Amino acid sequence: MDLQLPPDVTLADVEAAAARIAGAVAATPFLLSQTLSRKLGAEVWLKFENLQFTASFKERGALNKLLSLTPEERDRGVIAASAGNHAQGVAYHAGRSGIAATIVMPTTTPNLKVERVREHGARVVLHGAGFGEAAVEMSRLAQAEGLTVVHPFDDPAVIAGQGTATLEMLHAQPALDTLALPIGGGGLIAGAVVVARALRPAMRIVGVQSEIFPGMARACGSFDGEPAVGSSVAEGIAVTDPGAITRRIVRAGVDAIAVVGEDAIEEAIALLLGIEKTLCEGAGGAGIAAMLARPELFAARRVGVVLSGGNIDTRVLVAVLQRHLTRTGRMVRIRAELPDHPGALARLTAAVAAEGANIYELRHERLAATSRAKESSVSLDVELRDPADLPALMGRLTAENFRVRRDEF
Secondary structure, three states: OOOOOOOOOOHHHHHHHHHHHEOOEOOOOEEEEHHHHHHHOOEEEEEEHHHOOOOEOHHHHHHHHHHOOOHHHHHHOEEEEOOOHHHHHHHHHHHHHOOOEEEEEOOOOOHHHHHHHHHOOOEEEEOOOOHHHHHHHHHHHHHHHOOEEOOOOOOHHHHHHHHHHHHHHHHHOOOOOEEEEEOOOOHHHHHHHHHHHHHOOOOEEEEEEEOOOOHHHHHOOOOOOOOOOOOOOOHHHOOOOOOHHHHHHHHHHOOEEEEEOHHHHHHHHHHHHHHHOOOOOOHHHHHHHHHHHOHHHOOOOEEEEEEOEOOOOHHHHHHHHHHHHHHOOOEEEEEEEEEOOOOHHHHHHHHHHHOOOEEEEEEEEOOOOOOOOOEEEEEEEEEOOOHHHHHHHHHHHHHOOOEEEEEOO
């Protein structure tokens, strides 16, 4: 690997950013997860950036950029295009710093996110169906109104600000030998490369992307397939085109980019909530997803994982947790045929309860085509204490003279 990084950002820039933002951005906890370490076969250290005020590392780069403005730029104001964490970071710290901020957000942005940005005092302009159209409007307004653009990732001041997270990790645990970091546009990992290559040149740096948005991996020659089709649970790294500056830094300084499936990202969210009791969005769980999907990159190593954000929609979270139960065999669907007479359904549910299982949902389908004329069909979504309990449950239902089979969701 070529360790001669392009001169866009230096360790001195990151150290200056750290001094500049100190006290205004949290030095978040960096803790060993003993349970995840046992499960994943590596020593896993977690950087809890989901505990920032706006629940994302994006505050670091946004604030460093704002504090780097000239007095004239401050007076004119700033503008950004974002539907998520960058929007909140810019709006919050611009409000704190007395700088007028305009945030261009797609018209499809959930109202809750729009209101959060407005609460921080920013002017919100809703424009376009997606980020691309919002970014075009941002450029137009910036030129028309003389506003300074705060780019979400492709700006040296932003990259230097994001690099402060890695600086904190290496100061706290100098013996780290591996980093696992999400990649969207590349600001976070570019900052990490600058710090790690200066302080620990031999450190292994692994980037993580969703198989639906492998833009940086393709740009760096790490992935030559086609992106998967669909929408990603990791909206924070759902970036089609990485930055020009970040691309140069990543090409020069990243050892590997793991392109992972959506199931791995969902599993990481569920593990972090279940084991660490910490809420992460999809991008925030990407490092753990890579450790699940590509264990050979991390085996027996001392790994720093950045939990980059915690802003996940509650409906998405519910779906992720339900799918986790299904994937691990703790939620099963059972089809039972029972005599169509009073008390049969009560006897069925009592048998389920006797095995310590919980009925999550029940559908009584009297007109099901598979049922006989004097029977009715019942579909049960059942939560088990342990996947190993299923044979005993099916055995009890059969012993109670119900015809049962396991169905697919």
